């Protein structure tokens with residue numbers, strides 16, 4: 337008895353120190369706040385990775401653009417300053433048309449269409465990211481995009497002169513086509529931009545309206561259901577290859593679950609966010625047929641431009657999407 341005690345203690349120390357030595361910690365920057373459903377989903381994902389990998393891989397989530405600003409996250413993952421990161425694909429639309437696709441107005445509206453578009457886009461997205469030393473782990477769609485404005489909007493012409501917040505090249509282009517003045521502001525700075533009067537309108541989901549307390553500044557949301565952009569979780573390939581196989585499996589499994597859970601959560605919470613906006617004094621408005629058809633026309637122009645820019649790959653993606 338006396339002999340086994342020190343031995344046991346010794347093996348505990350050994351087990352503890354081996355697992356501590358084998359633990360890898362990754363940083364995961366996200367540009368969205370704790371109240372956001374993407375961040376809620378990522379919090380669960382990080383916990384799952386830790387438990388599935390039996391503590392071998394720990395993911396530290398940095399929300400609200402606290403580690404990197406939204407447009408910097410992709411480069412940070414590419415350079416392995418962050419091993420994993422959450423990006424808004426359409427933020428990178430100028431870099432390659434593949435990133436612009438799910439930010440185009442009225443190409444895929446509603447969750448089913450958005451998920452189909454994702455399936456058509458995915459192989460090309462994976463290829464593009466692989467060429468940059470990264471892998472795609474999963475994506476989650478934002479709820480449908482509508483227009484926040486104080487003004488009465490009856491037609492697209494009413495957008496003229498608005499100080500329009502853009503979060504991507506595509507949302508800036510909408511302003512240009514409609515005669516509004518685009519100002520690029522990321523979600524983390526949006527409340528301040530409204531408070532200081534830098535902007536008076538923008539297009540986004542009810543989710544971002546809720547996160548940024550838009551109802552304190554803007555009183556109307558026109559529910560155009562124009563598109564559902566996606567956040568993607570990307571991983572540095574070298575960092576992934578350096579993990580042991582069990583940790584790689586854990587990451588993939590937790591990622592697949594997070595994708596499923598995230599898409600469901602987005603859809604579920606979409607109505608909840610709208611109810612919260614209403615509770616806080618926001619009017620949710622069904623667009624007039626004129627406004628809706630005018631926005632659809634802008635969308636058609638932009639889809640056409642995208643097709644020209646995206647060439648054969650673009651054509652193949654749209655063909656496969658339209659057949660789904």
Ligand code: PCA
Pocket residue numbers: 424478479503522523539540541542543544565
């Ligand atoms: N919210 C993000 C992107 C899309 C969305 O719904 C934003 O407004 O920045």
